[in-house]
Amino acid sequence: MSWTVIGRGPAGLLAASLLNMHGEECRLVAAHEGTMALWSGVMDRGDPELLPLNAEEWQTLWTLLSRLWGSMGIETRLGPALTLSCTGSLKATFLCPTWQYCTPDPGPLWIVAFEGLPDSLQDIHLSAIEAATGHSPFWQRLPRPPGWDDSWTAVRWASFIDQTEGKFWLKTLLQDLNPRVPAGWPLLLPQVIGRIRTGEILREIGRDLRRPVFEYPLVMPSLGGMRIRDLWQAWLRNRGVPLISGSVTEYLKHRIHLDDGRSWGADHVLMATGGILGGGIKVLPNGVVEEAITHRALGQITAETGWGPVFRWGSEANGSLSACGRQRSGWDPDRDRNGGAMILATVYQALREQGLNILTVPRKGGLMSHAGF
Amino acid sequence: MVIVVGAGATGLGIAWDLVLRGIRVTVIEQGEVGSGTSGRFHGLLHSGARYAVTDPVAAEDCWHENQVLKRIAAAAIDDTGGYFVQTHESDEAYRIRWEQGMRQMGIPYRAEALGTLSRATGESLAAFRAFYVPDAVLEGFRLLQLLQQNIRLLGGDVLVHTRLAGVNTHGGTVRGVLVEGPDGQREMAADVLINAAGPWAQNVSALIGDKLSLQLSYGLMLIFAQRRIKTVVNRLREPGDGDIIVPHREVAILGTTDIAVDEPDAPQPPIDDVIKLWQLGKDMVPGIENWRVLRAFTGVRPLYAGTANTSDPRQVSRDFKVIDHKTRQGPEGAFSVVGGKWTTFRLMAEHCVDDVCRYLGAYTPCRTDRVPLRPPQPDLHQPISPEPGDQTIYCECESVKGHQLQAMDGSLDNWRTGTWFSMGPCQGTVCAHRAVTLYCQKNPGEDYASQLRHFRHEREKGMQAAALGINARQWALQKAVRFQTLGESWDEPKGVADIATRPEKDSEEEYRT
Numbered sequence A: 001m002s003w004t005v006i007g008r009g010p011a012g013l014l015a016a017s018l019l020n021m022h023g024e025e026c027r028l029v030a031a032h033e034g035t036m037a038l039w040s041g042v043m044d045r046g047d048p049e050l051l052p053l054n055a056e057e058w059q060t061l062w063t064l065l066s067r068l069w070g071s072m073g074i075e076t077r078l079g080p081a082l083t084l085s086c087t088g089s090l091k092a093t094f095l096c097p098t099w100q101y102c103t104p105d106p107g108p109l110w111i112v113a114f115e116g117l118p119d120s121l122q123d124i125h126l127s128a129i130e131a132a133t134g135h136s137p138f139w140q141r142l143p144r145p146p147g148w149d150d151s152w153t154a155v156r157w158a159s160f161i162d163q164t165e166g167k168f169w170l171k172t173l174l175q176d177l178n179p180r181v182p183a184g185w186p187l188l189l190p191q192v193i194g195r196i197r198t199g200e201i202l203r204e205i206g207r208d209l210r211r212p213v214f215e216y217p218l219v220m221p222s223l224g225g226m227r228i229r230d231l232w233q234a235w236l237r238n239r240g241v242p243l244i245s246g247s248v249t250e251y252l253k254h255r256i257h258l259d260d261g262r263s264w265g266a267d268h269v270l271m272a273t274g275g276i277l278g279g280g281i282k283v284l285p286n287g288v289v290e291e292a293i294t295h296r297a298l299g300q301i302t303a304e305t306g307w308g309p310v311f312r313w314g315s316e317a318n319g320s321l322s323a324c325g326r327q328r329s330g331w332d333p334d335r336d337r338n339g340g341a342m343i344l345a346t347v348y349q350a351l352r353e354q355g356l357n358i359l360t361v362p363r364k365g366g367l368m369s370h371a372g373f
Numbered sequence B: 001m002v003i004v005v006g007a008g009a010t011g012l013g014i015a016w017d018l019v020l021r022g023i024r025v026t027v028i029e030q031g032e033v034g035s036g037t038s039g040r041f042h043g044l045l046h047s048g049a050r051y052a053v054t055d056p057v058a059a060e061d062c063w064h065e066n067q068v069l070k071r072i073a074a075a076a077i078d079d080t081g082g083y084f085v086q087t088h089e090s091d092e093a094y095r096i097r098w099e100q101g102m103r104q105m106g107i108p109y110r111a112e113a114l115g116t117l118s119r120a121t122g123e124s125l126a127a128f129r130a131f132y133v134p135d136a137v138l139e140g141f142r143l144l145q146l147l148q149q150n151i152r153l154l155g156g157d158v159l160v161h162t163r164l165a166g167v168n169t170h171g172g173t174v175r176g177v178l179v180e181g182p183d184g185q186r187e188m189a190a191d192v193l194i195n196a197a198g199p200w201a202q203n204v205s206a207l208i209g210d211k212l213s214l215q216l217s218y219g220l221m222l223i224f225a226q227r228r229i230k231t232v233v234n235r236l237r238e239p240g241d242g243d244i245i246v247p248h249r250e251v252a253i254l255g256t257t258d259i260a261v262d263e264p265d266a267p268q269p270p271i272d273d274v275i276k277l278w279q280l281g282k283d284m285v286p287g288i289e290n291w292r293v294l295r296a297f298t299g300v301r302p303l304y305a306g307t308a309n310t311s312d313p314r315q316v317s318r319d320f321k322v323i324d325h326k327t328r329q330g331p332e333g334a335f336s337v338v339g340g341k342w343t344t345f346r347l348m349a350e351h352c353v354d355d356v357c358r359y360l361g362a363y364t365p366c367r368t369d370r371v372p373l374r375p376p377q378p379d380l381h382q383p384i385s386p387e388p389g390d391q392t393i394y395c396e397c398e399s400v401k402g403h404q405l406q407a408m409d410g411s412l413d414n415w416r417t418g419t420w421f422s423m424g425p426c427q428g429t430v431c432a433h434r435a436v437t438l439y440c441q442k443n444p445g446e447d448y449a450s451q452l453r454h455f456r457h458e459r460e461k462g463m464q465a466a467a468l469g470i471n472a473r474q475w476a477l478q479k480a481v482r483f484q485t486l487g488e489s490w491d492e493p494k495g496v497a498d499i500a501t502r503p504e505k506d507s508e509e510e511y512r513t
C-alpha cells in the first residue's frame, strides 16, 4: 500500500506520523508551510458534547498526540485549561506545550511586555485579566535592548534571546524587578524566548527568580507553532518520510500530479489541504467555490448564500481520497474553538475510511508499543 | 456668520473660499470629515475626456479645474496621466466623436503606440487604439485634510459629529440653526446657511423648508492590491460600468456602476455585482482576474436632474447647480449646492460663494484658484526622519509606526484615514488589535472590546463583499486570528443577502481611499 498525504499543516503532519508509526509507506507533499507558524500550537477541544467520538476514543487520541509530541521533545500539559492571549482574554485549550502558560485555575500573575515588540500584552488589558481571575497582575514593560531597530520581528527577538547576550539582557532586568513581585506568582514573558533553547532558558530564569516562568502567545508569526513545526518535520525526516515541496493539481487513476509535471502512484490519498485558508478550497473570482485538487464544485456564492456556511463547506471521502483537517466539511473551529479536536477526529476518520483504524490497533499488539513509545 | 452643512469636498471647498474672502464660517458635519461621498469615490482627477461626447459642460469644467488643482493642491495629486483605450473596432464611431469633442474643448491628447502602451501603463491591455490624456489621481482624504487645516489657520471652524437638526427663520430670512452635537442640542446664529450635504442635500433642504429632489445613484468599486497599473486607464466608449481603473497609493481601484437608489447612505456592496464588475474589468484588462482583490465599497452620487426626467442615472449631467432658495419657495439666506464632481469642487464653491457675497452685499473676488493649499504642520504622510517616540512598526502592510498613531486625534477612524493603518493587503488582520490598544491607551475612557468590534465590523463589510480569490484566504486567516488566537467573541458572518439589501445606519464612516 502506498499513501500520499497532501499538506504540511497539523493535519498532514499528524496523518503522516500515524501512517509512519503503523509501518505504512507514505509521502508528504505540500505547496507551502501549513498554518503551524500562524498560532502558538495549542490544541483546543471546544465543547466535548458536540464531538463525534466517545470519551474513551478521545482519551486515546489526545494521549497519542501528547506522547507523539513528547517523543519529539515537546512536553505538554493535557486536560481542560485556560491560557492567556496577548490582549488579556483567557482562552480554553486542551493540549498545551509546557513553555506556554496554561492552567485550570489562573491566579495572580507577573506579566512582562517588551518595548518594541508590538504584540506584547499592554497595561490596558490588565483590567480584563483582573476581571477574569480576581487578581490584579503585576505588569512591567522592559526597555528595548541595545541594537534593537524597527526591523525586529518576533523571530528576530527569539534568535536574540537564544544568544547569550540576549538571555543576559533579559535575566538582568528581571532580577532587578524580581524582589518587587510577591513570591510564587508565575512570570509570563512574550512568546519569543528563543526558537531553539526555549525550555532551557525558561528553566534557567525560573531557577534564578525562584518562580515558575512561562510564555504567553503573540499573534503571528508565532514562535510556539514554529518550534512544533520544526521538531515535527525533523521527526518525520528522521524516520524516513519524504517531505516533498510541490503543488498538487490532480489525483487521477491512482496517480498524483504536480504542477511542474512530476507524478507518482498512490493507493490512498489524504487531502490535508486546509480548506479556504490552506488553499485546498478555492473561491474563484466568479463566486464558484471548488476543491482545488479534484476541481469539484462545492457551491456558488450568490446573494442568497450566507458567508457563515461557506466557511463550513468542505470535502469528505471520495474513493481512495479522504479529506482531513480544515479541508473536511462541517467543521468551523473559528466558531466552535475546537481546532485541535478537529485535527484529531478528522485524521482518525480519514485514515479509517482508507482502511487503517488506529484505535483498534492496540488490540492487535498495543498502540503505544506499536507506535514506538 | 455663514454655516455650511457637510464637510465633504463641496462643504470644505466653500468654507475655504469664504475664509479667503474674509467671511466667517463654521462647517458642521454629522460624521467625520469625508465620511460622505467625498471619502468614497474613485479617486480620479478628471481631465474632462470622459465627458467629451456626452456632457460638454462637465467636460469643460473638469479640464479647467484639472489644471487649477494640479497647481494649487499638488500635495494631494499624483499626476500619473491617463489613457483612453479603445478595445474594439466597433467603437470607431464613438472614437471619432470623442476626438472631435476633445479638439473642440481644447483638452490635450495624443495617440499612443500600442507597442509602448503596456510599458506606459504597467499592464497589458486589450487595446485596438489608445490615447494619452491629462487625467490624474486625486487623493481625497489628503485634500480634505489640507482644506481643513488651511480653513482652521484662517479662523474657520469645522465641527465634526455635529448634525443640522433645524433651521430658524424670521420673517422669511435665515437667522440661525439648531444643531445636535456631542454635548446635545444647541442653537447657533447664522446669516447664511449653505447646504453642501451631498446625497443628503434633499434631507437638509427639507429642513430649510424647500425640498429639492435629487437623483441618487450609487457606484460600486473594487480595490486591488499592489497598484498593478501606473496610470489611470479608461475605456474609450460611451461611459458605462467597470470602465475606469485608477492607481491609488499602493492599490488600484476598478469602477464603477451607476444604480439608482432612494437612500443617501452608501449601501453594502452586493456580492453578485462585485462578481459582475470584476468580470467587466476583463474586457479592458484581461489579466485582472489574477489581481488580488482587497475589498469592495460603494458611494452615492448626489446627482441633480433639475426638471429633466430620466430614470437612467448615466443620462443625468455631472454638471452642478447652486440654488438660492429664495428664488423658489424657500427663505432668504439659504443656498444649496448639488451635483458636480470631486474634480469640480473648487468651481462649485466659487459659484456658490459669489452668490453668497452678493446676498451679503459685499463682493470680494475669489482667490481659491491662486492660493496654494500647503500642509501647515509636520506632514504625517511624508517619510519621517528619526525622532524620539515609538519606532515600533504596528501596521506592517503600510509601515505605520507607533508614534504616527499616537500623534493622531479624534476617532479611530480618523487614525485610520490619517495614517492609513489597516488599509493594506491584510486589512487589519495583524494590526487592528494593536492600533485599538494604542487608541485606548490614549483615550482611557474607551472600551477596548467594543472599539475593536466596531472597527472589525467596518473593515469586514468591504472585505466580505470581495472575499473572492486570495482575499477569501485573507478573510479566513482574519477569522482564525480573531476567534482562535485573540479569543474575540464570535460573530457569524452575515448572510450576503442581508447585507446586500439592508443599508446599516451606523455605516457612514466606511472605508475610502
Ligand SMILES: Cc1cc2nc3c(=O)[nH]c(=O)nc-3n(C[C@H](O)[C@H](O)[C@H](O)COP(=O)(O)OP(=O)(O)OC[C@H]3O[C@@H](n4cnc5c(N)ncnc54)[C@H](O)[C@@H]3O)c2cc1C
Residues within 6 Å of the ligand: A006, A007, A008, A009, A010, A011, A012, A029, A030, A031, A032, A033, A034, A035, A036, A038, A039, A040, A041, A042, A043, A044, A045, A246, A247, A248, A249, A272, A273, A274, A275, A277, A278, A279, A280, A292, A293, A324, A325, A326, A327, A333, A334, A338, A339, A340, A341, A342, A343, B477, B480, B481, B484, B485
Ligand atoms: C491564526 C490561526 C490560529 C489558530 N489558533 C488555534 C488555536 O488556538 N487552537 C487550535 O486548536 N487550533 C488553532 N488553529 C488551527 C486551526 O483551527 C486548524 O486546525 C488548522 O489551521 C488546520 O490545519 P490543516 O492542517 O487542516 O491545514 P493547513 O495548516 O492550512 O495546511 C494545509 C496544507 O495543505 C497544503 N496544500 C493545499 N493545497 C495544496 C495543493 N494543491 N498541493 C499541495 N499542497 C497543498 C498547504 O500548502 C498546507 O501545507 C489556528 C489556525 C490559525 C490559522
Ligand SMILES: Cc1cc2nc3c(=O)[nH]c(=O)nc-3n(C[C@H](O)[C@H](O)[C@H](O)COP(=O)(O)OP(=O)(O)OC[C@H]3O[C@@H](n4cnc5c(N)ncnc54)[C@H](O)[C@@H]3O)c2cc1C
Residues within 6 Å of the ligand: B005, B006, B007, B008, B009, B010, B011, B028, B029, B030, B031, B032, B033, B034, B035, B036, B037, B038, B039, B040, B041, B042, B043, B044, B045, B046, B162, B163, B164, B165, B196, B197, B198, B199, B200, B201, B204, B217, B218, B219, B220, B221, B255, B256, B298, B299, B300, B301, B302, B339, B340, B341, B342, B343, B344
Ligand atoms: C462611485 C462614485 C465614484 C466617483 N468618482 C469620482 C471621481 O473619480 N472623480 C470625481 O471627480 N468625482 C467622483 N465622484 C463624484 C464625487 O465623489 C462627488 O461628487 C463629491 O464627493 C460630492 O461631494 P460633496 O461634498 O458634495 O458630498 P459628500 O462628500 O457626501 O459630503 C456631504 C457631507 O454632508 C454631511 N451631512 C449630511 N447631512 C448632514 C446634516 N444634517 N448635518 C451635518 N452634516 C450632514 C455628510 O455626512 C457628508 O459628509 C464619484 C462619486 C461616486 C458615488
